Amino acid sequence: MENPEQVVQVATAGEALIDLIVQSDGRYEPCPGGAVFNLSRALARQGVNTLYLNPLSRDRFGRRLAAALIADGVRLACPQPVAQSTSLAVVGLDDAGHPDYVFYRQDVADRAVTADSLIQSCHRVPALEMVYTGALALAPGDAGRYLPWLRAQHQAGSVVVVDANLRPSVMPDLQAYRRNVHAALQQADVVKVSDEDLENLEIPGADVFARAQHLLQASGAGLLVLTLGRQGACLLTRDGRQWRAREPRPLAVMDTVGAGDCFLAGFMAALLARKSGVTGTGALLALSDDAAGRNLLVRAVASASLCVMRRGCVPPTGAEVQARVEQAPCVVD
Numbered sequence: 176m177e178n179p180e181q182v183v184q185v186a187t188a189g190e191a192l193i194d195l196i197v198q199s200d201g202r203y204e205p206c207p208g209g210a211v212f213n214l215s216r217a218l219a220r221q222g223v224n225t226l227y228l229n230p231l232s233r234d235r236f237g238r239r240l241a242a243a244l245i246a247d248g249v250r251l252a253c254p255q256p257v258a259q260s261t262s263l264a265v266v267g268l269d270d271a272g273h274p275d276y277v278f279y280r281q282d283v284a285d286r287a288v289t290a291d292s293l294i295q296s297c298h299r300v301p302a303l304e305m306v307y308t309g310a311l312a313l314a315p316g317d318a319g320r321y322l323p324w325l326r327a328q329h330q331a332g333s334v335v336v337v338d339a340n341l342r343p344s345v346m347p348d349l350q351a352y353r354r355n356v357h358a359a360l361q362q363a364d365v366v367k368v369s370d371e372d373l374e375n376l377e378i379p380g381a382d383v384f385a386r387a388q389h390l391l392q393a394s395g396a397g398l399l400v401l402t403l404g405r406q407g408a409c410l411l412t413r414d415g416r417q418w419r420a421r422e423p424r425p426l427a428v429m430d431t432v433g434a435g436d437c438f439l440a441g442f443m444a445a446l447l448a449r450k451s452g453v454t455g456t457g458a459l460l461a462l463s464d465d466a467a468g469r470n471l472l473v474r475a476v477a478s479a480s481l482c483v484m485r486r487g488c489v490p491p492t493g494a495e496v497q498a499r500v501e502q503a504p505c506v507v508d
Contacts, residue, residue: 183250184447185305186297186333187215188228188321189312191244191285192262192278193236194432196487205236206487207243208264209285210310210340213433217440217478217490219248223447228252228296232284236261247490252296259284268430278345280311290323297328304447307439309338309367313359315351322355325362329395334446334456337363337396338439341375353377360394364456365446367439369402387411397460400442400475402435407505408479410472418468420476420505426484433488434479441478441496445471473505 189211195203211227218225227249231237233256240261241251263279280286297303306328312321329335337359346352353376360366368376373386380386383403391399391411401409407421449459449467462468477499481491491499 182224183226183300183303184224185218185307185443186226186228186252186300186303187211187218188288188293188306188308188324189285189310190262190280191227191229191231191240192264192280192283193240194264194266196266196432197268203265207240208266208433208488209262210338210436211308211312212240212244213436213488213490214307214338214440215244215249216247217433217437218444219244220490221440221444221478221493221496223440223444224248224250226250226252226296226300228293229285229288230255230257230259232256232259232261234260236263237284257284257287259287262286266432276342276345278311278342286317286320288320290320293320293324294327297324297331297333303328303331303333305334305336305443307336307338307443308359309336310340311342313337313339313341313352313356314346315348315355318355318358322358322362325359329362329364332456334364334459335362336365336367336439336443338367338435339372339376340367340369340435341372343375357393360390360396363394363396364398364460365443366391366394366396366399367402367435367442368399369435370404373401384409384411384417388415397457398462400439400472402438402479408438408472408476410468412462412468416462416468418465418472419508420469420472422476422480423503423506426480428483429486431483433490434483436488437482437490438475438479440490442471442475444493444496445474469507473500473507476505477503
């Protein structure tokens with residue numbers, strides 16, 4: 176691990192890959208990416224001491240991923256590279272800047288991990304506050320890696336955050352995929368989901384907010400954050416409270432790559448900032464006053480907004496998020 180004197184707050188587990196993004200001339204530009212990689216960088220750039228748990232490849236792409244994480248202050252639980260190659264994703268963008276993906280993930284470095292190695296890495300971190308996974312780590316083929324680890328962290332008292340960021344187009348068995356997502360959500364304290372994810376999970380309900388509340392009640396979580404694209408986001412609690420936030424005016428969107436990851440990083444960073452005033456997971460998630468819920472959601476939206484106004488996933492710093500909150504405050508309902 177890097178910088179042993181630094182106290183780790185969050186451990187992240189899941190994919191780190193290279194996005195091959197199509198350009199206007201038909202060429203593909205290789206860019207470091209993956210939901211867990213993006214979120215790890217975004218957390219560190221917002222001042223959260225973050226440990227990335229998965230190994231990285233010794234190939235050129237793996238070295239680039241490691242360098243990017245370390246440059247942003249992320250510590251590596253597996254600093255020695257492995258022989259497996261780096262995961263790849265071919266990314267196309269539609270006219271609205273929304274990405275679509277094709278993944279190449281057989282025998283790759285970030286999957287060269289076991290439940291026991293993840294658990295042992297977290298055991299070596301004193302007083303770990305929070306763990307996170309989601310996206311491709313929720314594939315049913317990886318259940319043996321991540322579900323035992325999530326259960327162990329939940330039992331250990333860490334706040335468990337799961338991003339139900341589904342990739343149904345690359346999962347051959349959607350029913351098995353959905354079952355594994357729901358199994359992961361049973362271990363979660365905080366769930367992040369998009370309106371599209373709710374559709375892919377086939378959650379019942381009269382509208383998107385009813386579906387989100389249904390998923391929250393069916394999970395083990397106390398909080399659920401729902402992203403709604405240009406319509407902003409919503410924070411829901413198990414006892415039925417909701418806060419909604421949106422930008423006061425349309426943004427100059429470059430693309431949406433990494434927007435959900437930056438949103439969740441902003442939320443997690445704001446949630447961790449509450450640790451100084453509360454004790455225990457239950458109190459941290461209680462949100463006993465309206466201002467607490469508003470602050471979490473506003474900082475998450477600000478983090479995502481800064482991301483979409485930049486080309487590719489360039490996570491904002493904590494200072495940039497704070498400035499955005501002060502200078503262009505969200506509309507909160």
